[in-house]
Amino acid sequence: MEYTIIGVLLMATSLLIMHISELKDRMSRMNSTLQKIASKVGVEEPFIDQNELRSLIAEGKKVQAVKKVRMDLGLGLKEAKEYVDNLDKI
Structure with missing residues (x-):
């Protein structure tokens, strides 16, 4: 069984x-x-200010950076987080 x-x-x-x-x-x-x-x-490809995102990350506002990426680029949560994480590496 x-x-x-x-x-x-x-x-x-x-x-x-x-x-x-x-x-x-x-x-x-x-x-x-x-x-x-x-x-x-x-x-056209959507534009996002990467310097603004870097500033948010430097201020410890990574969640806000991910939210901005989601809104401006229309990405899902996972993709937006990966975008922000990869931005740190550049």
């Missing part, structure tokens, strides 16, 4: 992982298509 439950859970987990992988691939293709459309239409 326990082995059956474990087997079902493992199968469900593997199906979920496959579905997530498929969704990631689909999102990547959609993002690529959107970038192509934006370049043809002439949509």
Whole structure:
């Protein structure tokens, strides 16, 4: 009985992982298509003042820097945090 439950859970987990992988691939293709459309239409890249972000980081206001990146560039939390973290390295 326990082995059956474990087997079902493992199968469900593997199906979920496959579905997530498929969704990631689909999102990547959609993002690529959107970038192509934006370049043809002439949509400009959003601008963000990196000096302002560096000042916020220097003042210990990293959370505010991440919030600004999210708002100005339209990134998700993880991507905005990575952007700010990478800004420290430049």
